[in-house]
Amino acid sequence: xxxxxxxxxxxxxxxxxxxxxxxxxxxxxxxxxxxxxxxxxxxxxxxxxxxxxxxxxxxxxxxxxxxxxxxxxxxxxxxxxxxxxxxxxxxxxxxxxxxxxxxxxxxxxxxxxxxxxxxxxxxxxxxxxxxxxxxxxxxxxxxxxxxxxxxxxxxxxxxxxxxxxxxxxxxxxxxxxxxxxxxxxxxxxxxxxxxxxxxxxxxxxxxxxxxxxxxxxxxxxxxxxxxxxxxxxxxxxxxxxxxxxxxxxxxxxxxxxxxxxxxxxxxxxxxxxxxxxxxxxxx
Numbered sequence: 188x189x190x191x192x193x194x195x196x197x198x199x200x201x202x203x204x205x206x207x208x209x210x211x212x213x214x215x216x217x218x219x220x221x222x223x224x225x226x227x228x229x230x231x232x233x234x235x236x237x238x239x240x241x242x243x244x245x246x247x248x249x250x251x252x253x254x255x256x257x258x259x260x261x262x263x264x265x266x267x268x269x270x271x272x273x274x275x276x277x278x279x280x281x282x283x284x285x286x287x288x289x290x291x292x293x294x295x296x297x298x299x300x301x302x303x304x305x306x307x308x309x310x311x312x313x314x315x316x317x318x319x320x321x322x323x324x325x326x327x328x329x330x331x332x333x334x335x336x337x338x339x340x341x342x343x344x345x346x347x348x349x350x351x352x353x354x355x356x357x358x359x360x361x362x363x364x365x366x367x368x369x370x371x372x373x374x375x376x377x378x379x380x381x382x383x384x385x386x387x388x389x390x391x392x393x394x395x396x397x398x399x400x401x402x403x404x405x406x407x408x409x410x411x412x413x414x415x416x417x418x419x420x421x422x423x424x425x426x427x428x429x430x431x432x433x434x435x436x437x438x439x440x441x442x443x444x445x446x447x448x449x450x451x452x453x454x455x456x457x458x459x460x461x462x463x464x465x466x467x468x469x470x
Contacts, residue, residue, distance in 0.1 A: 211225060211226070211227060211316065211317065211469070211470065212225070212226040212227075212470060213225050213226070217255075220257060220258050220259075221255065221256070221257050221258075222255070222256045222258075223253055223254070223255055223256075224253075224254040224255060224256045224267065224269075224315075225253060225254040225269070225315045225316070226253050226470075227250070227251060227252050227253065227271070227315050227316065227317065227469065227470070228249075228250070228251045228469065228470050229249070229250045229251070229317050229320045229449075229467065229468065229469030229470075230247075230248070230249050230467070230468050230469070231246075231247065231248045231249075231250075231320055231321060231465065231466075231467045232245070232246075232247050232465045232466055232467075233245065233246040233247075233452075233463050233464065233465030234463070234464050234465055235461050235462070235463050236461060236462045236464075237459075237460060237461050238460050238461060238462065239460055246276070246463075246465075247275075247276060248273055248274065248275050248276075248320065249273070249274040250271065250272070250273040250274075250314075250319070250320040251271070251272060252269060252270055252271025252272060252283070252314060252315050253269065253270065253271075253315065254267065254268070254269035254313075254315045255267070255268055255269070262291060263290065263291050263292075264288065264289070264290055264291070265288070265289045265291075266286075266287075266288050266289075267285075267286075267287055267288075267289060268284070268285060268286040268287070269283070269284065269285055269313070269314065269315045270282070270283075270284050271283040271284070271314040271315055271319075273320070283314035283331070284302070285301070285302050285303050285304070285332045286301050286302050286303075287299050287300065287301030287302065287303035288300050288301055295340055295341045295342070296338070296339070296340055297338070297339040297340075298336070298337075298338050298339075299336065299337045299338075299339070299351075300336050301334070302332055302333070302334045303332050303333075303335070303337070304331075304332045305330065305332065305333055305335065305337065305351055305353045305360075305362045305375065306337055306349040306350060306351050306362040306363060306364035306373055306375075307329060307330065307362050307364065307373045307374060307375050307382060307384060308329060308330060308331060308332055308333075309349065309364060309371075309373065310326075310329055310364075310371055310373050310384045310386045310395065311326050311327075311329040311330075311331070312326060317448075317449075317467075317469040320467070320469070321467055323395065323406035323418075323420045324404060324406065324420050324422060324434070325395045325396065325397055325404035325405055325406035325420060325421075325422075326395055326406065328397045328399070328402075328404050329382075329384055329397060330355070330382070333353040333354055333355055333360075334353065334354050335351055335352050335353030335354060336351060336352055336353075337349055337350065337351025337352075337353075337362070338350055338351065345367060345368050346365075346366070346367050347364075347365070347366040347367075348363075348364070348365055349362075349363070349364040349365075349366075349373075350362065350363050350364075353375075355375075355377060355380070356377075356379070356380075358377055358378055358379070359377065360375045360376065360377035360380070361375060361376055361377070362374070362375040363375070369387055369388055369389040370385075370386070370387055371385070371386040371387075371388075372384070372385050373385075380399075380400070381399070381400070382397070382398070382399050383397065383398045383399075384396070384397045384398075385397075390410070391409065391410055392407060392408060392409055392410065393407070393408040393410075394406070394407045394408075395407075400425070400426075401424065401425055401426055402422055402423060402424050402425055403422070403423045403425065404420075404421065404422050404423075405419075405420075405421045405422075405423075406418065406419065406420040406421070407419055414439060414440040414441075414442060415437065415438070415439055415440070416437065416438045416440070417436070417437045418435070418436055418437070418438070418454075419433060419434065419435050419436075420433055420434040420435075421433035421434075432457055432458035433456075433457055433458070434454050434455065434456045434457065434463075435454060435455055435457075436452060436453055436454025436455065436463070437452070437453055437454070438450040438451070438452045439451045439452075441468075446470050447468050447469070447470055448468070448469060448470075449466060449467045449468035449469055450466070450467055451465070451466050452464065452465055452466070452467065
């Protein structure tokens with residue numbers, strides 16, 4: 188299994204070296220009906236040092252995948268699917284998949300049916316993007332894709348409304364998302380659960396807040412320079428001892444005119460009492 192995964196990564200890198208692009212590769216036509224919507228490969232490497240005894244360890248993840256779009260009826264009916272795998276520490280393999288049909292009966296209407304991102308999930312980075320591999324804890328508290336149906340309507344004044352019904356834990360959950368310019372609100376309710384999320388993203392900051400019955404999570408990035416960000420990632424436990432734990436850090440982004448981009452990072456995890464330093468590269 189490891190050998191096959193390694194060979195797949197080598198073949199992918201060989202193909203990518205022949206492609207001229209900047210940042211993530213997108214919109215590669217296969218034929219007149221099929222397009223590779225996204226192609227992704229990323230590597231995250233971190234050195235971890237405990238502050239108590241200076242014990243050192245390492246963390247390495249590799250993530251790769253693609254999203255494909257098939258246009259059955261131009262501007263009316265599309266099939267879209269992605270497949271992504273993540274290799275953690277050379278041993279644990281995680282996979283992420285979806286498959287959905289998208290019907291556009293009008294210029295501003297979209298109806299999605301399949302296994303896909305719920306309206307709430309849309310606040311979490313898509314697994315076929317680099318943001319997913321380095322998502323914050325707050326973003327990771329947002330559930331992944333589920334089977335269901337959702338309807339999207341885009342108004343003329345930058346307002347978007349998305350509602351859906353999805354199956355979670357063998358019961359229906361009712362989702363709603365409202366987005367206006369930099370602000371997005373979403374959440375769901377079911378017979379035994381509820382969840383709320385908020386996202387604010389503009390040129391200066393990127394903030395995510397989530398709330399469930401057990402905790403409140405917050406992550407925020409402040410872009411102080413063009414290529415430097417400071418961030419925090421906090422969790423407040425509603426039940427129990429109500430402790431606050433979190434991570435504080437900075438990223439120095441590597442901007443390139445070629446294929447590869449990424450960042451160097453330095454952070455401190457208060458709960459684990461450790462410093463984390465490393466780099467992240469992706470295409």
